[in-house]
Amino acid sequence: MSSVLYDVPGPKARRISLIGSIIGVIVIGGLLVLAVMTLAQQGIFDPKRWAVFQIPDVWVLIANGIGATLAAAAVAAVIAFPLGLIVCLLRISDNPWVRVPTRVVLEFLRGMPVVLMMLFVLLVFATSSFVAVVAGLVLYNSAIFAEIIRAGIQSLPKGQREAGLAIGLTSFQSRLTIELPQAIRRMLPSLVAQLVVLLKDTSLGYIVAYGELLRAVQVMADFLGPQYLFPVFFVAAAIYIAIDLAVSRLAIWLERRGSKRAAGGVAHVPVAGIAAK
Amino acid sequence: MDVIIENLPQYWDGFLRTLFLSLVSGIIALVVGTVLAAARVSPVAALRGFSMVYVEIVRNTPLTIAFFFAAVVLPRVGITFQQFEVAAIIALSAYTSAFIAEAVRSGVNSVPVGQAEAARSIGMKFSQVLSLIVLPQALRTVIPPLINILIALVKNSSVAGAFYVLELFGYGKQLANANGDAVVWVLVGVAFFYLLITVPLGFLANFVERKVAIAR
Numbered sequence: 001m002s003s004v005l006y007d008v009p010g011p012k013a014r015r016i017s018l019i020g021s022i023i024g025v026i027v028i029g030g031l032l033v034l035a036v037m038t039l040a041q042q043g044i045f046d047p048k049r050w051a052v053f054q055i056p057d058v059w060v061l062i063a064n065g066i067g068a069t070l071a072a073a074a075v076a077a078v079i080a081f082p083l084g085l086i087v088c089l090l091r092i093s094d095n096p097w098v099r100v101p102t103r104v105v106l107e108f109l110r111g112m113p114v115v116l117m118m119l120f121v122l123l124v125f126a127t128s129s130f131v132a133v134v135a136g137l138v139l140y141n142s143a144i145f146a147e148i149i150r151a152g153i154q155s156l157p158k159g160q161r162e163a164g165l166a167i168g169l170t171s172f173q174s175r176l177t178i179e180l181p182q183a184i185r186r187m188l189p190s191l192v193a194q195l196v197v198l199l200k201d202t203s204l205g206y207i208v209a210y211g212e213l214l215r216a217v218q219v220m221a222d223f224l225g226p227q228y229l230f231p232v233f234f235v236a237a238a239i240y241i242a243i244d245l246a247v248s249r250l251a252i253w254l255e256r257r258g259s260k261r262a263a264g265g266v267a268h269v270p271v272a273g274i275a276a277k
Numbered sequence: 278m279d280v281i282i283e284n285l286p287q288y289w290d291g292f293l294r295t296l297f298l299s300l301v302s303g304i305i306a307l308v309v310g311t312v313l314a315a316a317r318v319s320p321v322a323a324l325r326g327f328s329m330v331y332v333e334i335v336r337n338t339p340l341t342i343a344f345f346f347a348a349v350v351l352p353r354v355g356i357t358f359q360q361f362e363v364a365a366i367i368a369l370s371a372y373t374s375a376f377i378a379e380a381v382r383s384g385v386n387s388v389p390v391g392q393a394e395a396a397r398s399i400g401m402k403f404s405q406v407l408s409l410i411v412l413p414q415a416l417r418t419v420i421p422p423l424i425n426i427l428i429a430l431v432k433n434s435s436v437a438g439a440f441y442v443l444e445l446f447g448y449g450k451q452l453a454n455a456n457g458d459a460v461v462w463v464l465v466g467v468a469f470f471y472l473l474i475t476v477p478l479g480f481l482a483n484f485v486e487r488k489v490a491i492a493r
Contacts, residue, residue: 003318003320108472
């Protein structure tokens with residue numbers, strides 16, 4: 001591995017970094033042991049507390065929570081992606097009467113917390129919490145999808161559009177048949193990475209009382225007793241992180257594969273690639 | 278509309294608290310994130326490994342889970358806070374630091390190796406290579422994404438409102454409950470105050486990006 005900051009280490013530098021590694025492991029390991037001991041003092045590792053996972057109903061509730069989380073994420077993604085495509089086309093329209101208002105709406109949507117949109121839909125339209133969660137996710141993520149695809153179109157060589165116009169395609173035909181397919185392919189890793197954000201944001205449903213995984217944990221802790229909160233929370237959080245990590249890996253894999261295959265490679269644009277809320 | 282004017286003190290209070298949460302968490306996250314990024318590019322394998330595991334796990338953890346952990350789970354296991362703001366700041370800065378670490382790391386890595394090699398070959402010391410050649414170039418690429426992360430942080434601070442902190446979102450929920458007939462205006466007011474912070478920051482990010490863009 002070569003880094004900007006230092007040369008490939010020689011024998012002496014390797015020895016020093018080995019010693020550094022050992023010290024690092026001792027310090028970090030020590031901190032972890034301290035944390036575990038603090039938890040142990042509170043009786044967290046009492047087997048009785050973890051016996052709660054022998055109750056089948058606990059797993060049923062956790063499974064329901066995961067189901068609700070994935071359902072909201074899937075419905076939102078399926079609506080948000082085509083919507084983002086349409087919004088992107090409006091945003092780059094040649095007509096300023098279309099382009100400018102779209103831009104204003106996009107800036108508005110991107111600047112607002114997702115949970116506020118969820119609350120707005122929930123209270124103003126008196127919908128179910130599922131609809132509120134999905135609507136909040138769709139509003140925010142279609143704006144982000146639109147910006148990602150726009151970045152993809154703008155990263156294409158100018159000649160692509162010029163060639164399309166030159167053979168007599170209309171502006172819209174050129175966008176649809178020449179630019180969009182290339183842009184989406186280039187931006188696939190960013191789009192999948194945004195899916196991770198969307199998936200993570202479903203947990204905001206907790207705040208508008210949607211019965212997702214975290215809400216299931218809360219319900220269980222209320223029912224079983226607060227001493228079971230930590231074990232149940234621990235397992236639920238681990239499941240959540242495992243799902244998100246899997247989708248993240250998919251994005252990284254697509255990026256590697258794409259950079260080998262797609263002409264010109266994939267572009268990576270940090271469009272607020274961070275979770276919203 | 279009246280409902281916003283009548284409750285302006287609450288809005289203002291919430292606005293200040295949102296700013297406070299974002300500012301304090303932002304500063305902590307910047308420091309922690311930079312340290313994590315430094316560990317990630319250091320020659321010491323243990324630090325690299327630790328930083329990688331931390332960043333990967335935290336980036337894939339929903340913020341609500343981080344908040345739930347800080348505000349609900351920690352007090353259960355005996356770690357209590359005088360004020361819920363502290364829990365909110367812990368959750369926000371732990372979460373944001375992972376994203377900052379990634380941005381800073383990719384900024385340092387975006388500097389071509391040849392730049393540093395050239396600097397070393399003309400006899401610069403490590404401190405000169407870092408301060409004169411690598412960091413100025415790295416900062417240019419890093420500042421726009423960092424601003425975007427801070428925008429996200431401001432929006433993320435809204436989750437604190439659901440965990441007993443009365444910031445903009447927290448007040449918004451309270452006012453919406455109290456004024457059932459004017460919910461639209463209550464929430465539009467909340468949105469306005471968020472946009473007051475996030476939209477100018479967004480324009481700043483765009484401006485900086487255009488200003489410092491390097492043709493490579």
